[in-house]
Amino acid sequence: MVRESVRRRPRLEPLDWVGLGLFAAGLLALAFGLVPLRDAEGTMHRVVPLLVFLGTVIVLAELTAQAQVFDVVATWLARLGRGRFAVLFALCVVFATLVTAVLNLDTTAVLLTPVMVALATRLGVRALPFAMVTVWLANTASLLLPVSNLTNLLAADRVGLSPVGFAARMALPELASVLATAASLWLFYWRRGSSARYEVPEPHRPPDRRLTAVCAAACLLFVVLVLVGVPLDVAAPVCAVVVLVTFAVRDRSALRWSLVPWRLLVLVTGLFLVMDAIGRLGLSDLLRALLGDSPSSVRVAGVSAVMANLVNNLPAYVAVEAAVPRDALLGVLIGVNVGPIVVPWASVATLLWYERCRAAGVPIAWGRFVLTSAVTATVALVAAVAALAIT
Template sequence: MNLRNASHAILPVIAVLCVLTGLLPGPDLAALWERIWPILLFVTAMTVVTDLLFSAGVFERIIAGSARLAGGRTLVLWLVTVLLAVACTVFFSLDTTAVLLTPLVVLLARRAGLPPLPFAVTIVWLANTASLLLPVSNLTNLLVQQRLQLSPSAFAELVYGPAVVGVVVPCAVLLLIFRRHLVGRFSPAPSRAADDRVLLRCGYVVLALLLPALVSGIPVALSATLAAVVLTVLFAVRRRDALTFRLIPVNPLLLALSLFVLVTAAHAQGLDAFLAPAAGTGEGLTDLLQLAAAGAAGANAVNNLPAYLALEPAAGSPLRLAALLIGVNLGPLVTPWGSLATLLWAERLRSLGLHIRWVPFGLIGLLVTSLMLPAAVAALWLSGA
């Protein structure tokens, strides 16, 4: 049993025990559920939307169009991959980028006769580090948006400086590492014809309407749910066999819910006082960097979601919450369990016959993080000073 499967089996049991034994008191559990049910609904609906858009061929056609746009130039193809990874992460979340774009870019590189590793690493790094700009980009962002009651535009205004750093620094390092693989030209492979043109066109329409809705200020759970319902009806008419219970992300939902319960129970038992020295106080540059570093260390140690939940009470202001997001969103580049997106990415690569050497991956990730976090925190501090 691998690490992710073990966590799926064990953590829900421990969470239930916390509730049954009273480690998580009933009022705290009720308050937790009131806070997280819209977030869990959004995650479910967006998973259905992205999987059905994938089945309709929308993402495959976008990737194929990107290859044509590159005009046979490898560097341009990589730059287009960067744009796709950033856009997908910002609007659909880091997990969507890891699950959907990874196989597409790997297959695209192979068909073009290019080494797939530079494109694959680009996807996983940007899935994590580009997940700072909008509330929908990361589950941790949704928690901050809910706590601060910010509109999507106000949230973006708070974190836009660090969000830019989270894209520029990893891309600069990627260019340096893979510079020899990103020169020259390639021959684009012909794209596959759509299985159902009606579903494809309807998928484009749903996507075109959903993206602005996600940043409009309309509750994101409502926008995503409406899109999921529309696509489900379309598939029920055109391709019913695609509608299976596997569209519901049961394991990620159980994992997220279990982590919410466990960390809330830990807070009820005094976790705040234990973590206070590591989180620090204040909004000076050093204070914000300390909090971001604690978030990054926690994310690489146990995963970014429990790291955020554990440190959230110590981040009592918008600026400190943003610093914590820098740590838990931009930081988990060192260990494979730092974020669920990295684990999903690694599984996709294994299914494609690619295996990652985790020690070099972690060392380079540590280098990127050590450069990126101070720059991102400085950008946040300057914008909030």
């Protein structure tokens, strides 16, 4: 019995240890006074809504996947492609770009990743190329609107642009970034076997259509609530409750505590606490020295991208924002939006994507992921900064 219980104990992966280590470091920073309690309270005031959103939106996505909503959407995309992988690739890129730009990158990571994985499963092909569409475009296509990325929302007041004005300035950088990403996706993951055709599947019919319909309606409600300006930490719990109640009535066995993404919540909390401590140890002064008094857009975007991959794009934006003048903030946004695709902790969207891939059993070869993502981030970053310079 003891051996059996040991075998069933969940195995911690490297990213889990990183999250626990960061959380422990944050607690130590509090204990030794590196982060005053009052500042920690202010940080948690900003972080708690994010944690509420992350926790509930993952529950929403997990149960929606179990209701086979994503299988229905995946089959619809495959039928639109009419058996041609090149057409299907274009459809996936456009779909991911629109979802990211109009909603936000976290929605793409949570709701679209299962669609892509289910699509690959329906076609009997490898899931990784489809999953890579969401993780890259969730980040690189998040430049267009303030709602596209939480960093854009953080910058909205200081940038001083209306949503229309913001979109006008960022439209060309968005297009350049998406095209560069699409080229990398095709080169690294989709080109092989692109000349082959796939068999167009029949429409998918889930076993519990009422459960599927309610979960689909909850996802649409989430989209509508976000579009009309309801905060993410309100919209996600409301929709998650709808799905939870429906499963409690129709499939109670699917409800389990493991639906709560504790690993991700611990990691994000630790990141912000540690960044508070690092900022007090001279990070702001170091960033000002690296950037200079009148930094170019290339330097600002590059430093921001490196920071995002070191610590996560949200705290990276906060750190770099304090070190640059207001007219350089769009360059900061390009760096922290387009750049953080190299390592899994660089953006919350990438962490969400990883959780979705792990839940779906999609293996990630981290060596290849980091290498191809570094190339893609560099190309997309340069393209977006060049486009910004001509707007």
